[in-house]
Structure formats: structure tokens, C-alpha cells
Amino acid sequence: MHEARVLVVDDSAAMRALFSDILDESKNVQVVGTAANADEARSLIAELRPNVLTLDVEMPGMSGIEFLEEIMNTNPMPVVMLSSLTQTGTETSLKAFELGAVECFPKPLKATPEQFNKTVGKLGKIVLAAANSNVREKPRPRAEAAGPAADFTWNGKHIAAFSASMGGIDAISGALAGYPANCPPTLILLQNEPALADAFISRLDGELGCKVCAAEDGGLLTQGTVHIASDPTKHAVVEGGETPRIRLMERDPVDGFRPSASLLFGTIARSGVPAVGAVLSGMGDDGAKGLMVLRSAGGKTFAQSRDSATVPEAPAAAIDSGAAEQELSVDKLGEAILAACSG
Helix, strand or coil: CCCEEEECCCHHHHHHHHHHHHHHHCCCCEEEEEEHHHHHHHHHHHHHHEEEEEEEEECCCCHHHHHHHHHHCCCCEEEEEEECCCCCHHHHHHHHHHHHHCCCCCCCCCCCCCHHHHHHHCCHHHHHHHHHHCCCCCCCCCCCCCCCCCCEECCCCCCCEEEECHHHHHHHHHHHHHCCCCCCCEEEEECCCHCCCCCCCHHHHHCCEEEEECCCCEEEEECEEEEEEEECCCEEEEEECCCCCEEEEEECEECCCCCCCHHHHHHHHHHHEEEEEEEECCCCCCCCCHHHHHHCCCCEEEHHHHHCCCCCHHHHHHCCCCCCCCCHHHHHHHHHHHHEEEC
């Protein structure tokens, strides 16, 4: 993993100073410069050659979104967008992901000191991961609604379970792009800001042929529905039965993660429910241990390929540990999961 050389772009001098101080205190992160607008940033990118940008969404003149689009079309590089997570802000953040942003980080404008420190403490890790990410040069097209697939018939047994964190919105969009209206019961764990996850769920539900909804405690895993769990205060697990059920549990983080992908995969294995598991783009190694338990119990296991994952840390951990049987590009991943659940 190489050092992050970051250029901070924000029209507020106070925000530039704040984020520069935070990042300078982060391990393996160096702030090489700051810019107040797109014109300054364009010049400094050529001069300082940063390997990652933090970019404010709202700037005078050319907006952050417009500048992001320019960067991805002319000089693709990792970009972390800084945005408020209002309703407008979440839609803008989703647009940023479509254009190729690695992550969208919420500005902690209205937070207690404790909340502020907890939030900004993540920024250094995110910027370092972004500097070591795979840059997507062209926007991924949105998913198109698919009717019942002529070549897909659910086997009536297998459920599908994915996990994703940083880079996960792009990965999930790609994996579900070919999902039919009669898809297998699916539970996805997405470690992301709740407001952004809710907006993403709403968008997918309108774009895909199947139903997409936020996971709820007691929700039944039935054909034709994708449940997405993203509440950072609760773990998502699966309870066995004639129709498997989602349970949301309040308990401490597992190996530093909540919701924990390893806990999810492990409970699926212990429930005896036939399942297909996959670890998609994300930071850290969450999911690898649980995926190994699922594989040992007879489940089919996959990981997004390291070269197709925006942030390859999590899938690489699953691959290197032997937890994932196959490493597949995101466009092939959805096909493989459907094949494993067909009958």
C-alpha cells in the first residue's frame, strides 16, 4: 500500500484547514496542497501530482460535480467527495458515484464533539484506501429493469448474500444489473452512511425489475426481493426455518465492524439455509472469516475480482484466505450467483 498524496479542494478556508489538519495526522497520508476552486485545483494537480483528491460538492463557479466529471473524462484519479447528507445531498452523492467517485464523505456540520471526532477519524483511512483504489475511467450505466428471466428458475432453496463497503454502491449496481424480477431471495450488507444507503435503495427499487427494500427485523427472505441492511447500530443475521428470516441485532461490533459481514455469513452457515455468498468492494477484511465458515458448510462462495473492485481490500482478503472459491469481475458475479441459485 502506497502513501496517499492528497489535494484538498474546498471553497471554505476553514474547511480546507480543518480537513488538512485531520489528514496530516493520519498515518501514511500527506496533504500536498489545497485549492479553493476548480481552476486552482486544475493547476495544482498538474504541478503537485496528487494521487487522491478530496472535493467539495458545493463550490462557486464550476461545482464539485462538474469538476469531478471533467477529471474522470480527462485525467481519471481517485476522488473522495465531501458533501452534506440532506435529501439533495444524497442525490448528488449518488450522481458522484455514477461519475466515478471512490467515496462520498459526509461533512459533520451539525454534530456533537464526540460525533465529530468519530466521523472525521474515518477520513484518513478512507483517503488512504482511495489512493490505493482502482479508478473507474467510464461511468457504469444504470441498471435497467428486467422481467422474469427466460433462463432463470429459482431452485426454491438457495438464498444469496453479498457484503460491500467502500466502493460498494458501484459494485452492487453492477452485480444486480442483470437481476430478474423473479430473482432468488437476496440479503445485501452495505456499510455506508444510512441516508445515502436509503437513497440508493430507493433508486434501485425504481430501476430493477425485482423489489429492493431496506432490511427489517423479522423480514422474510422470499423470491423476487432484495433486502439491503445498512444500519450501523445493528448486525444483520439470518434465522433458519421453512422461510428464512432476517433478524437485526444490537450488539458490539465484530472485529471492529457493525454490521458485520462475517457474522452474517456465519449465521447463514449455522442456520443450515443453502446459500451463495459474495464479498464485494470494500475496506478491511470483514467477510473473509464468515465466508470461510459458509464455504465449509457447503455454500458456494465468490469474491469480486481485485481488478474490478474499486477498493480491493475486502475481496482480496476473502480470496487470499481461500474463503472465496472464485474471483469474478462484477459483471460476471451476478451471472454466477443466479446460476448457483437456479434449478
